[in-house]
Amino acid sequence: MQHNFNRILAIAIISSFITSLVFVYVAPNFLWGKIIPIPYPPETSLKKEIIIPKKETPTVAEAVAKKAMPAVVGITTLEFERKYYFLERAVEGVGSGFIVHPDGYIITNNHVVNENSKNVKVYLGNGSVLPGKVLWTDAILDLTILKIDAKNLPVIELGNSDNLSVGQTAIAIGNPLGLRFQRTVTMGIISALNRSLPITEGSRPKIMEDLIQTDASINPGNSGGPLMDSQGYAIGINTAKVTTAEGLGFAIPINIVKPILKKVVKTGTFKPPYLGIVGYDREIASYIAADVYIYEGIYVADIDPTGPAYKSGIRKGYIILEADGKPVNTMTALKCIVYEKNPGDRIKVK
Structure with a gap:
């Protein structure tokens, strides 16, 4: 009886060894995927690799910022504000501007820099701080052109509004x-x-x-x-x-x-040609006179009787439809055409 038990035990041990050998060596190398299905997926399929993507294509904002940012400047000014009757208080102003010519011409607002501004400083993208000189300014347009003493500066090109x-x-x-x-x-x-x-x-x-x-x-x-x-x-x-x-x-x-910038760069300043009218376009008319309706053109609300428009036959109440063959439905459109001219030039209007 003891002899049979030992024999059974030996057979069981040998069978376990052979079975383990089959599963550990023979099955993975010769049977799985060929004769019998793989009992579990390979180790590589269980692990998820984290792939860091390559840099994305630049966004529109990123591309524009990279192109334009070096030409954007900071501007500080000092103005003196009258306090009471005889005292003045220094007030510092801060604004922005951008370089539009490599020789240092800068566009900004009149309410940032004007003829009363003192100690104008321009902060460039490279860290330089240079004094700015006002070449031209206009409170109605709220525009100013500054000049700094520098060359080969980055610029922002002007589009078409x-x-x-x-x-x-x-x-x-x-x-x-x-x-x-x-x-x-x-x-x-x-x-x-x-x-x-x-x-x-x-x-x-x-x-x-x-x-x-x-x-x-x-x-x-x-x-x-x-x-x-x-x-x-x-x-x-x-x-x-x-x-x-x-x-x-x-x-x-x-x-x-x-047209203003073109003349400032060429001559150092800008003297606007004088048409001699006060004009409203359709948008402005709604603020000025509720009973005036304009569907197109520029309404002549008032006129200088000594000016060139009056001498040419234009009168108060007329509507200017074209200037030099181009339709003018906004005051900006009319000014753009007029500002291209020099004092003494002729302009054809309809």
Whole structure:
């Protein structure tokens, strides 16, 4: 009996050894996947490899920022504000601007830098700080052209604000809330075109005309910085926002400054030709006179009796439809044509 038990035990041990050998060596190498199915997936399929993706294609905002940011500048000024009757207080202003010519010509807002500004400093992207000189400024247009003494500077190319459409990409770069947040990039769309915005400058009411409306974030300090399209061309100059609402920023169309910049670079200043009219386009007329309806053109609301328009036969109440063969449905469009002229030139109007 004991002999049979030992024999059975020996057979069991040998069988276990052979079975283990089959499963450990023979089956994985010769049987699994060929004669019998694999009882569990291979180890490599159980482990998930974490693959770090290659750098994504740059976004529109990233590409535009890389292209334009070196040409965006910070601007600080010092103005003296009269306190009481005989005291003056120094007030520091901060804004933005952008270089549009490699020899140091810079566009910004009149409310950032004007003829009363002192100690104008321009902060470049490379860390340099240079004094700025006002070459031309206009409070009505809210535009200023500065000059710094530098060469071979990066520039932002000017686009065409006449070809804009509602819904297209709009990217703003500037210095919101001061130089601590220099060259902040915000992105949105063009929300509307040819907007008019009543504002108060000092104590005087004023209407800004034909503005580009955008929901790209524009805050105090962004003024004077560029509003750009998806190709990195400047299409506007950021100028204002409605503080009682979100996403209501405004920029001056870039086309208005093109003829001015051309003459400033060539002659050092700009003297606007004088037409001798006070004109309203359709958008502005709704603010000025409720009983005036304009469907196209520029309404002549008033006229200088000694000016060239009056001498040419234009009268108050006329509507100017074309200038030099081009339709003019906004005051900006008319000014762009007039500013191309020199005093004494002729302009044909319909």
